[in-house]
Amino acid sequence: MLGESVLPEEFATGIADPQQExxxxxxxxxxxxxxxxxxxxxxxxxxxxxxxxxxxxxxxxxxxxxxxxxxxxxxxxxxxxxxxxxxxxxxxxxxxxxxxxxxxxxxxxxxxxxxxxxxxxxxxxxxxxxxxxxxxxxxxxxxxxxxxxxxxRPHPTVLVSIAGEFGGNIFPMNIMGALGPGRFGFALRTDRLAGESVERVGRLVISNVPVRCAPLAYGLARNHTKESVRLEGLPFAIRPSPVFGFPIPEFTVRVREMEVERSQRIGSHKFFVARIVGDRAFSQEPSLSVIHGYYQTWRLGGRTVDMKAALLEDRLNKHGDKLFPIEPEAHPSN
Ligand SMILES: Cc1cc2nc3c(=O)[nH]c(=O)nc-3n(C[C@H](O)[C@H](O)[C@H](O)COP(=O)(O)O)c2cc1C
Known part of the structure; x- marks a missing residue:
């Protein structure tokens, strides 16, 4: 009844942003x-x-x-x-x-x-x-x-950049959505530092991630628990964002710069409303996005071969080539 492949609840794939499906x-x-x-x-x-x-x-x-x-x-x-x-x-x-x-x-x-x-x-x-x-x-x-x-509804997974006297941080986020043309809403966990930092800085830049760079975004999940990170240690090149000059990934597809208008602690998450002050697209590449596994199953018509390929796609997007550990070559003397 479940079929041969059960897709993960958060299925990672590439979809153009803004999504049209x-x-x-x-x-x-x-x-x-x-x-x-x-x-x-x-x-x-x-x-x-x-x-x-x-x-x-x-x-x-x-x-x-x-x-x-x-x-x-x-x-x-x-x-x-x-x-x-x-x-x-x-x-x-x-x-x-x-x-x-x-x-x-x-x-x-x-x-x-x-x-x-x-x-x-x-x-x-x-x-x-x-x-x-x-x-x-x-x-x-x-x-x-x-x-x-x-x-x-496809949710892009973006990289959030913040910077200030404390240094800077970059972390992934996808619990979010547009609230009309000039406003944006997003939710950050109350038990992680990322939300506190965004609140303190009062500004943020969100960068869409081309799906080919997906594992790099997933790899930054732990930055939610840090106040700041060593920007030189990031696994990709950075440059300043056009308006705030915050550090954004060189590879970004689209950049939106925002000022926080208000925030509200609700329960597990604090909800933020921000005003968009800059929005620039750099390419048409599909953005790393998350959709629910049931919806992806529907998109694939439940075909077993496609579902198996989709499972691999999801794992590759989340873990990259760590999925395929390269066996060390046998030592000639062995
Ligand atoms: C792709 C991705 C998207 C995320 N989006 C959000 C988000 O929108 N809001 C949030 O509070 N945390 C978000 N997180 C962070 C996780 O909820 C979690 O706090 C983080 O991965 C660290 O978790 P750990 O301490 O359990 O390892 C995201 C993590 C990943 C990998």
Missing amino acids: ISVMLEGMGEPIDVTFRHSTACSAPFLIAVALHKGQAPTQKQLRQISLKFYERGEDRRLLGVIDLRLRQAAPFSGGELLFCAPRCVRNYCLTRLAIGAHYSRLLLKELRSAPAPGMKMSFLERRAAMVSFI
């Missing part, structure tokens, strides 16, 4: 509102999604009971791939409109058949019973299923 609609309040580039996950535990609405778009009390985020493929069929029914937790004024913070009320995932999704969910529940969650990261099964659907 999924649209995300806010429905249940009259004409659907396209929020593809107007929402971001705000926190994992509790799981909250922030949706940015224009002035006059806020739902009425009655509509609030029936609002959902729906994830559609953008192709001709406009297949519905996932639904997160929402429950409003908080609303805040935002850019002349409103920022709604919503929790999941009910979740449906149509990337797999009902039988397959039932089997996958049982496997995950069993796994959950056997292993303890990371401290401060306990998510209900509803929240986990909502997070899975949220990753039907």
Whole structure:
């Protein structure tokens, strides 16, 4: 029922940014509102999604009971791939409109058949019973299923650069999303130093990573736990970003420079809203992105050969050639 290959929940692949394959609609309040580039996950535990609405778009009390985020493929069929029914937790004024913070009320995932999704969910529940969650990261099964659907929308994995008197740091991030043309939302764990540093500096630069450099981005995960790093020790060349002059990777595909407007500690994550002050694309190369494994399975039509190749692609993107240890040559005297 699970097939021969089970793809990882965070499947790493190359997709152009901004992505054009999924649209995300806010429905249940009259004409659907396209929020593809107007929402971001705000926190994992509790799981909250922030949706940015224009002035006059806020739902009425009655509509609030029936609002959902729906994830559609953008192709001709406009297949519905996932639904997160929402429950409003908080609303805040935002850019002349409103920022709604919503929790999941009910979740449906149509990337797999009902039988397959039932089997996958049982496997995950069993796994959950056997292993303890990371401290401060306990998510209900509803929240986990909502997070899975949220990753039907491709999330680029960017490298965040910050710099100041303390030095500088570069670390990967993908829990994020555009909140309209000039604003950006992102979530950083409250138990890591990266979020504190971003808060202190008040500015950041995000660089899209060409998928050929994916393992370099994954290799910087531990920098979330550091205040600063030795920039000369980075495994790639750097140069100053166009506006702030922060150190960015030479290989970047697209660079956005931002000023933090506000931040809010929610639970496992602090949610930041930033104003974009510079946005430059340097190439059209596919950007390292993350999609949910079920959605990748749907993209591949569940074909075993393609799924096996996809598993390899994901591992290569995350670990590079460490995946294929080179056997030391036998010593002639052996
Ligand atoms: C590709 C990638 C993307 C990440 N994105 C985020 C993010 O958006 N927010 C966040 O708080 N941490 C993010 N992290 C950091 C992890 O949550 C974690 O804190 C980091 O890998 C260090 O974890 P460890 O101390 O368990 O090794 C990311 C890590 C990787 C590898």
